[in-house]
Amino acid sequence: MHRTICDFLLDIIQNSLEADSSTVIVHVQQDESRCEMTVADDGCGMDPGELKAAGNPFYTREGKHSHRKVGLGIPFLAQTASMTDGIFDIQSKKDFGTSVRWVLPLDHMDTPPLGDLSGTFLSALTYPGEFELTILRSASSKGRQESYELQRSELAEALGDLESSGSLALLRKYITSQEQELHKLLNG
Amino acid sequence: MAKMTLQELRALREQKRKEMKKRDLSDKTMQVVIGMGTCGIAAGAKDTLNAFIQELEEQQVSDVIVTQTGCMGLCYVEPTIEVIVPGMPNIIYGKVDPEVAKNIVRDHLMNKKMVSDHIFDRPAADIIDQGRK
Numbered sequence: 001m002h003r004t005i006c007d008f009l010l011d012i013i014q015n016s017l018e019a020d021s022s023t024v025i026v027h028v029q030q031d032e033s034r035c036e037m038t039v040a041d042d043g044c045g046m047d048p049g050e051l052k053a054a055g056n057p058f059y060t061r062e063g064k065h066s067h068r069k070v071g072l073g074i075p076f077l078a079q080t081a082s083m084t085d086g087i088f089d090i091q092s093k094k095d096f097g098t099s100v101r102w103v104l105p106l107d108h109m110d111t112p113p114l115g116d117l118s119g120t121f122l123s124a125l126t127y128p129g130e131f132e133l134t135i136l137r138s139a140s141s142k143g144r145q146e147s148y149e150l151q152r153s154e155l156a157e158a159l160g161d162l163e164s165s166g167s168l169a170l171l172r173k174y175i176t177s178q179e180q181e182l183h184k185l186l187n188g
Numbered sequence: 189m190a191k192m193t194l195q196e197l198r199a200l201r202e203q204k205r206k207e208m209k210k211r212d213l214s215d216k217t218m219q220v221v222i223g224m225g226t227c228g229i230a231a232g233a234k235d236t237l238n239a240f241i242q243e244l245e246e247q248q249v250s251d252v253i254v255t256q257t258g259c260m261g262l263c264y265v266e267p268t269i270e271v272i273v274p275g276m277p278n279i280i281y282g283k284v285d286p287e288v289a290k291n292i293v294r295d296h297l298m299n300k301k302m303v304s305d306h307i308f309d310r311p312a313a314d315i316i317d318q319g320r321k
Contacts, residue, residue, distance in 0.1 A: 002229065003230070007230065011229050012228050014225075014258070016227075018258060076226075116234065116238075119234045119235070120234060122240065123234055126254045126258075127254070141253060148266075154194065155197075158194050160201065164254075165240070165244035165249055165250055165252040165254050166201075168241045169242075169244070169245040169250075170201055170204065170240050171197075172238070173192070174197050177190065177192040178191055179190070181191050
């Protein structure tokens with residue numbers, strides 16, 4: 001089981017990237033009591049049979065791991081949502097893409113901590129491959145809202161590359177500086 | 189730290205490029221590949237990635253390629269990483285927590301000395317087979 005909500009997020013984004021998506025859009029919205037995350041891609045999608053099987057921990061897509069019979073990403077998340085009276089929803093259409101949405105109450109005793117969002121975004125944005133990733137992050141508290149947007153192509157252009165240790169260090173600073181504003185809002 | 193703009197990020201990159209002492213570590217590029225499958229993530233591979241970036245920055249090394257891949261098939265020793273240094277065998281390290289990551293940067297990348305306690309050879313056989321298909 002994953003230790004933080006962010007680990008689920010990274011896992012689900014990775015599913016999208018491994019499904020040959022060219023565009024992935026991630027929403028992360030948070031207020032004092034709940035967090036809502038959506039990962040939508042235009043990857044290979046699943047037919048109704050595959051979609052049903054994705055919830056089974058003893059199913060994994062053929063070819064993803066030959067000789068292996070487990071796929072734990074989605075079952076972990078679905079279990080966490082049901083344990084915490086949260087919401088888990090997955091929609092998919094073969095050859096069109098998949099959208100996963102979940103809402104977790106932050107005050108339920110079985111909800112894992114939110115975890116390191118900056119590190120999660122850094123990892124997702126620098127995952128190798130040709131794809132566009134847009135991250136929309138917002139937080140609201142006491143009637144005020146703060147948000148920021150990260151776009152992979154824009155960051156790649158600004159940094160020159162997304163794989164050298166120098167670029168990664170700068171990107172980490174950049175994302176952390178965005179996240180700090182939201183942190184201030186949420187923690188007064 | 190104030191919220192940075194993209195312009196500031198661009199400017200910072202130019203500045204770093206000039207400042208950064210080009211360490212003559214080798215004529216070819218070194219690479220660190222971090223396994224980020226469900227197993228890697230659950231074992232803390234995100235913190236490992238972070239530790240590599242941080243330590244490389246501290247050591248002022250800006251030209252190591254740090255990338256990620258899915259499960260390497262060694263789920264029992266996650267987080268696993270592969271280190272590719274020209275002139276040295278490619279090594280798979282297992283149980284790489286942030287502390288081990290720092291040692292790998294200092295010993296393996298900078299001093300060409302392997303961190304022997306954490307060597308786990310190469311990807312599991314079924315993963316290698318899959319690559320050959």
